[in-house]
Amino acid sequence: MTRIGRASTASCAAAWGVASLLSWSALGVEPAVAETPVVETPAVEPPPAEKSDDDTVIVRDSEALQDKLADWTGSGFRLWLGFGYGFAAPLEGSPAMQSGYASVGAGWRFTEWLGLMAVFTYGVTREGFNGMRWSGTLEPVLYLGTNFALSVGFGFAGLQGGRADVSADYPYSAYIDDPDRIELETTDAPEVPPPFPSCDGDGMTAVLRASYLFTVGDLFSTGPMITLDGQWTYCADQQFYVRVPVEERDLVPHQWWGQFDAALSWVAAWR
Numbered sequence: 001m002t003r004i005g006r007a008s009t010a011s012c013a014a015a016w017g018v019a020s021l022l023s024w025s026a027l028g029v030e031p032a033v034a035e036t037p038v039v040e041t042p043a044v045e046p047p048p049a050e051k052s053d054d055d056t057v058i059v060r061d062s063e064a065l066q067d068k069l070a071d072w073t074g075s076g077f078r079l080w081l082g083f084g085y086g087f088a089a090p091l092e093g094s095p096a097m098q099s100g101y102a103s104v105g106a107g108w109r110f111t112e113w114l115g116l117m118a119v120f121t122y123g124v125t126r127e128g129f130n131g132m133r134w135s136g137t138l139e140p141v142l143y144l145g146t147n148f149a150l151s152v153g154f155g156f157a158g159l160q161g162g163r164a165d166v167s168a169d170y171p172y173s174a175y176i177d178d179p180d181r182i183e184l185e186t187t188d189a190p191e192v193p194p195p196f197p198s199c200d201g202d203g204m205t206a207v208l209r210a211s212y213l214f215t216v217g218d219l220f221s222t223g224p225m226i227t228l229d230g231q232w233t234y235c236a237d238q239q240f241y242v243r244v245p246v247e248e249r250d251l252v253p254h255q256w257w258g259q260f261d262a263a264l265s266w267v268a269a270w271r
Contacts, residue, residue, distance in 0.1 A: 071218055073112050073146055076271055080105045082225055084265020086123070091258035095163055095195045099123035099133055103265065107141070115141040117151060119207075131161010135205045135231065147223070151209045157231045158202035159257065163195060196255055199235035203256075206230050213269055220270055227263045232256055 082103045090096045101123025109115035116139070123133045139153030206229065213223035236254045 072215055072221065072271065073143070075109050075111060078105075078107055078109055078115065078117070078269065078271055080267050080269035082265040082267040084225070084227070084263045086227070086261045086263025088125075088231075088259035088261040091260070093195060093255060094257040094259055095128045097125045097129040097133075097259065098127040099125045099261075099263075101133070101263070101265075105139075107139075109141070109143070113143055115143060115149075117141055117153075119153065119209075125159075125161060129159070129161055129163055129199075131159060131199070133231075134158055135207075135229070137205065137207050139207065139209065146215065147212050147221075149209075149211050149213070151207075153207045153209075155205055155207075156202060157205035157233065159199045159233045159235065160201075162198035195257065196235055199233065199255075199257060201233050201235045201254070203231065203233040205232070211267060213267065220268070222266070222268045225265045225267045227261075227265065229261050229263075230258070231261065232258045 082105075083101075084103075085100050086098065088097045088099065101121055103119060103121040105117045105119040107115055107117030119137050119139055121133075121135045121137075125131050125133050135155060135157035137153035137155030139151040141149055141151040143149050208228045209225060211223060211225040213221040215221045233256070234254060235257050
């Protein structure tokens, strides 16, 4: 009797629970459900990994580059060697010419900005004048940064050789610049005489150089160089003398030759 009573009581409780859920659903109200509290767990960072020797980053290249640039911008001895080709435009009464040449410069860089160079140039000329051309200049240098340099110089220069287009009957004696204006054996010289068939003389020159050298190492750099120069040469024709009958003396014909030259060369430099 007792077991039957207990079963009856459990059945009644289950039936009441189902009826309650149906009644809440019919009314459109959801029964309250107890919320489970959320417990935030703090994030745990993994322990730092141990660094091995292979993980160490050593910036050796950047440091080496900075040291290399600092060496080139510092004071000290400089030496460069260049090879190039130039075109000379003549002034009135002078022949045109082209030249392949070699040049060497040696000097000292005093500060980050200033230096002084002595430059010697030797070239072989052609196309209008077959011979040799040389110059020596002293040039203050302005350094603009690590790679670019600009210089202006003055010095001596010279020519030796002969024209390629001269004729056999060239009237040498008609082109003498005699300060006493003595009447010579020849007559009627033109106002602007043509250049002598040959020139063996020296004179003066002015030069402007601009270079951009790429730093290759601690002691070596290389790059292009542009050179503009003007040269004035006192030319004398040593193969011909003019006899002046009045004073019975010999005069050597001479002229001033002037050229403006533009040249491009490649330079290798050391420190």
